[in-house]
Amino acid sequence: MKRIVRHGQRQRQAVRALEDALEPIEEALYQAKEAYWSAVESGDPDAIREAKQAKVEAATRLEETRTWLRREAEIDKLQTRTIPRLEEILAAPMLVKTGKNDAQEDPQARAEVELTLAAAHAELDELTALAVPLRRELEALGGVVVGDPVPPDLPPDSADVTVPSITVTSRARATARKDG
Incomplete structure (x- = not known):
C-alpha cells in the first residue's frame, strides 16, 4: 500500500529557507563548473587543472553544508x-488486554520502547559528537550559531536549526459491512 505524504506550510517554508541559504553556495558551484568548461574549451592544461580543483572544492563545500x-x-x-x-509513552501504562474486562502491563512492549529510546539517545550522542567540532569551528571563524535546543556540552544559544521535518500521513478507514 502506497503512503500519501502531505507537506505542511511549515515544511514548505523550511525547504524554501534551506534553498535560500544554499543559493550562494550553489551559485559558486555553477560558476566553477562554467569556468571549468571554459578552461576545457581553451585547451590549457594548467587552467583546466585549476578550474577542476575549484569545481571540486565548490562541490565539496556544498555537500558538507547539506x-x-x-x-x-x-x-x-x-x-x-x-x-x-x-x-x-514510557510514562504511561502499557496495557494488553487479557480478558473481557481485564488488562495488565505488557513488559514486552515496554522493553521494545525502552530499547528504541536507548537507540535514540545513542544516535543523539553520536550526532552531537559529530556536530560539536563543526559548531566550534564556526564560532572560531566568527560565525554566530544561535538558538535552541542545545546539547548539554555546548554553551547556551549554540544550536540553531530552522529546518523542521514534518511528515503527515493519511490513512483511509475501512468499515466492515455485513450484508444480510
Missing part, C-alpha cells in the same frame, strides 16, 4: 520530538 544541515535537523528532531515522545 550534510551539516541534515545532521543539525536530525539532532533537533531527536531532541524535540522523538525522545520526548518515547519518554511520554
Whole structure:
C-alpha cells in the first residue's frame, strides 16, 4: 500500500529557507563548473587543472553544508520530538488486554520502547559528537550559531536549526459491512 505524504506550510517554508541559504553556495558551484568548461574549451592544461580543483572544492563545500544541515535537523528532531515522545509513552501504562474486562502491563512492549529510546539517545550522542567540532569551528571563524535546543556540552544559544521535518500521513478507514 502506497503512503500519501502531505507537506505542511511549515515544511514548505523550511525547504524554501534551506534553498535560500544554499543559493550562494550553489551559485559558486555553477560558476566553477562554467569556468571549468571554459578552461576545457581553451585547451590549457594548467587552467583546466585549476578550474577542476575549484569545481571540486565548490562541490565539496556544498555537500558538507547539506550534510551539516541534515545532521543539525536530525539532532533537533531527536531532541524535540522523538525522545520526548518515547519518554511520554514510557510514562504511561502499557496495557494488553487479557480478558473481557481485564488488562495488565505488557513488559514486552515496554522493553521494545525502552530499547528504541536507548537507540535514540545513542544516535543523539553520536550526532552531537559529530556536530560539536563543526559548531566550534564556526564560532572560531566568527560565525554566530544561535538558538535552541542545545546539547548539554555546548554553551547556551549554540544550536540553531530552522529546518523542521514534518511528515503527515493519511490513512483511509475501512468499515466492515455485513450484508444480510
